Amino acid sequence: MVNDAAVVATAEKVLKAAFGDKFKATPPVTPSEDFSEYINSGVPSMFFNIGVYDPERVAAARNGGPPLPGNHSPLTTACDFASWQGEPQLFI
Numbered sequence: 001m002v003n004d005a006a007v008v009a010t011a012e013k014v015l016k017a018a019f020g021d022k023f024k025a026t027p028p029v030t031p032s033e034d035f036s037e038y039i040n041s042g043v044p045s046m047f048f049n050i051g052v053y054d055p056e057r058v059a060a061a062r063n064g065g066p067p068l069p070g071n072h073s074p075l076t077t078a079c080d081f082a083s084w085q086g087e088p089q090l091f092i
Helices: 004-023 035-038 057-064 078-082
Strands: 049-053 087-091
Touching: 035 057
Parallel strands: none
Antiparallel strands: 049 087
């Protein structure tokens, strides 16, 4: 699955304007998602994650601590996506 470059460029501008330094572009990953069927069918698409994490976990990850868990990770807790008191993290 490869994101459409034009869709990513547009979204990145909007997300950076909206979220400033809380927006992080990430290197490519190899997710296992049905979403790729849209891309494979020719629909210009972009897969991205929105996560909300405890600010202490974010700070620890930024300082060499355990990385924040990704989509479908067994290390993700309900609090990671349910607690809007954390720091929003947007990843493309």
